[in-house]
Amino acid sequence: MSDPLVSVVVPTHYRNESLRETLESVHGQTYDPIEVFVVDDSGEGHARTAVEDFPVTYIPHEENQGSNPARNTGIRASSGEYVQLLDDDDCLLPRKIEKQVALLESDPAAGVAYGGVATKADKRVLPDPECRGDPLRCALQIIYPGTFPSSMLIDRDVLTAVVPLQYRPAADDIGWTIELARRTEFAAVDEVLTDIGNSETHKSDSIEFPLEVRKIIGEYDHLYEHYPPAVRHAALSFMYESLAIQTLNERSWSPRAPLAYLKAAYHGGPVSSSRPVLLAAAAASLFGRPGVDIASHLRAAVS
Numbered sequence: 001m002s003d004p005l006v007s008v009v010v011p012t013h014y015r016n017e018s019l020r021e022t023l024e025s026v027h028g029q030t031y032d033p034i035e036v037f038v039v040d041d042s043g044e045g046h047a048r049t050a051v052e053d054f055p056v057t058y059i060p061h062e063e064n065q066g067s068n069p070a071r072n073t074g075i076r077a078s079s080g081e082y083v084q085l086l087d088d089d090d091c092l093l094p095r096k097i098e099k100q101v102a103l104l105e106s107d108p109a110a111g112v113a114y115g116g117v118a119t120k121a122d123k124r125v126l127p128d129p130e131c132r133g134d135p136l137r138c139a140l141q142i143i144y145p146g147t148f149p150s151s152m153l154i155d156r157d158v159l160t161a162v163v164p165l166q167y168r169p170a171a172d173d174i175g176w177t178i179e180l181a182r183r184t185e186f187a188a189v190d191e192v193l194t195d196i197g198n199s200e201t202h203k204s205d206s207i208e209f210p211l212e213v214r215k216i217i218g219e220y221d222h223l224y225e226h227y228p229p230a231v232r233h234a235a236l237s238f239m240y241e242s243l244a245i246q247t248l249n250e251r252s253w254s255p256r257a258p259l260a261y262l263k264a265a266y267h268g269g270p271v272s273s274s275r276p277v278l279l280a281a282a283a284a285s286l287f288g289r290p291g292v293d294i295a296s297h298l299r300a301a302v303s
Contacts, residue, residue, distance in 0.1 A: 002033075003031070003032065003033065003101065004080070004081035004082060004101065004105070005033050005035060005079065005080040005081055006031065006033070006034045006082045006083070006084060006097055006153070007035050007036075007037065007074075007075075007079065007080030007082070007083045007084065007156075008026050008034060008035070008036045008083075008084040008086055009037050009039065009071055009075055009078060009083060009084070009085050010023070010026075010037065010038045010039070010056075010074070010086045010087075010088055011039045011067050011070030011071050011073075011074065011087070011088065012038060012039065012040055012041065012042075012047045012050075012070075012088035013040075013041045013042055013067075013070075013088070014046055015088045015089055016046065016050035018088060019051070019088045019089075020050055021091055022086060022088050022091055023038070023054045023056065024054075024091075025091035025093075025195075026086070026092060027054060027055075028094050029092065029094060029095075029096065029097050029098065030095050031095075031097040031098040031101060034080075034097065035078060035079070036054070036056040037056065037057045037059060037074040037077050037078055038051050038056050038057070038058050038059065038074075039059045039060075039061065039070040039073045039074045040059065040061060041061050041064055041065055041066070041067070041069075041070040042060075042061075043061055043062060043063040043064045047060075048060065059073055061073065065167075066167050066172070067172050067203075068165035068166060068167050068172045068176070069165075069167055071085055071165055072163060072164045072165055075159065075160075075163055080156065081155070081156055082104065082153050082154065082155060082156065083153070083154050083155075084097060084152075085149045085150070085152065085154070086150050087149060087150050090150035090195060090196050090197065091194070091195040092150070092193065092194055093192065093194065095193070096115065096193040096194060097153060099115070099189050099193065100113035100114075100115065100153035100189060100193070101113075101153065103187050103189060104153065104155060104187065107185075107187050109185045110155075110184065110185045110186060110187035111154065111155040111157070111158035111180070111183065111184030111186075112153070112154050112155070112180055112181075112184055112186045112187070113152065113153045113186070113188070113189065114127065114148075114151045114153070114186060114187075114189070115151055115188060115189040115190075115191060115192065115193035115194065116151075116190070116191055116192040116193060116194075117193075117194045117196045118192050118194070118195045118196065119196050119197060120196060120197035120202075125144055126190060126191070126192070127188035127190060128143055131143060132188070135181040135184075135185065135186035136178070136182055137227060137231060138181070139177050139180075140181075140220065140223060140224060140227065140235060141234040141235055141238075142213070142235050142238045142239075143234075148173070148194065148196055149173045149177075150196065151196075154180065155184070158183055158184045159180070161179075161183055162176050162180060162183070168212055169208050169212065170204070170206060170208035170209040170211070171203070171204070171208075171209050171216060172203070174212075174213065174216055175216050175219070178220060178223070182223075204242070205246070205249065207243075207246045207247065209246060210239050210240070210242040210246060213235070214239050217232065217235050217236065217239065230269065233267040233268070233269060234267070234268075236263070236264075237264045237265075237268040237269075237272075237274075238264075240260045240263040240264035241261065241264040241278060241281075243256070243260040244256075244258075244264065244285065247260065248285060252288045252289045252290070253287075253289070257285040257288075257292075258282045258283070258285045258286055261279075261282035261285055262278075262282045264278045265278035265279050280295060281295065283295075
């Protein structure tokens, strides 16, 4: 019997340099067969020259539509039994697809396989053992790396059930990760398989990201009701911490930042290991971005 076809869908938007690295990582996979679709969402064919040297199907959008609509285009064009949604600034380690196909083939209950990631801050994040058996709980808590799209390999039947992926200006992967977790089990490979974020710009680095996360938490209120309050609190803590960080990224000082850090600490709970850090960040943010930066450097030097 031949191995199942894997479809790799790469939405891209003005990132030709990192796109080439992304496609090289796909070309270097130990697994075969693979088909690759690059969906150019620039609206002007910007990525055409970047893909010329790669065996891919190039699909240009006539106008910019957003990441999830671009993913939808690639998914509809593909035919693989498994689908890899790959951001244009992420890279797959050589055995990523091989190991995840083997895992999904050996576990009929699992419709999603994911693995650890290496982030842009040179941090290695492995799958959280507490997420085993209840992926929806972790998706609602917004626990990484399960919600990194590029870390996943998804069964087509499961993915088709959530397509079209909803358009969101930011945090566009969190909603459909929750939808996947509602429908299937997640299986994890306990090692780093994906390098995340080689470019300098990310949607999570904008103020729109925490605002979109807040909307998502509200949209899935009916699901949070089935879990202990700590699940919603974890998501809110994540959202408020991100809001504080992005507020200070946009302005050197804002009264909203210390308030957001305090709310993040509150929702983190009195026994949370991150609470002292968040309280310290709230105090440091009274001095604006410079205060937070100094506190971060001091924390790193002590740890």
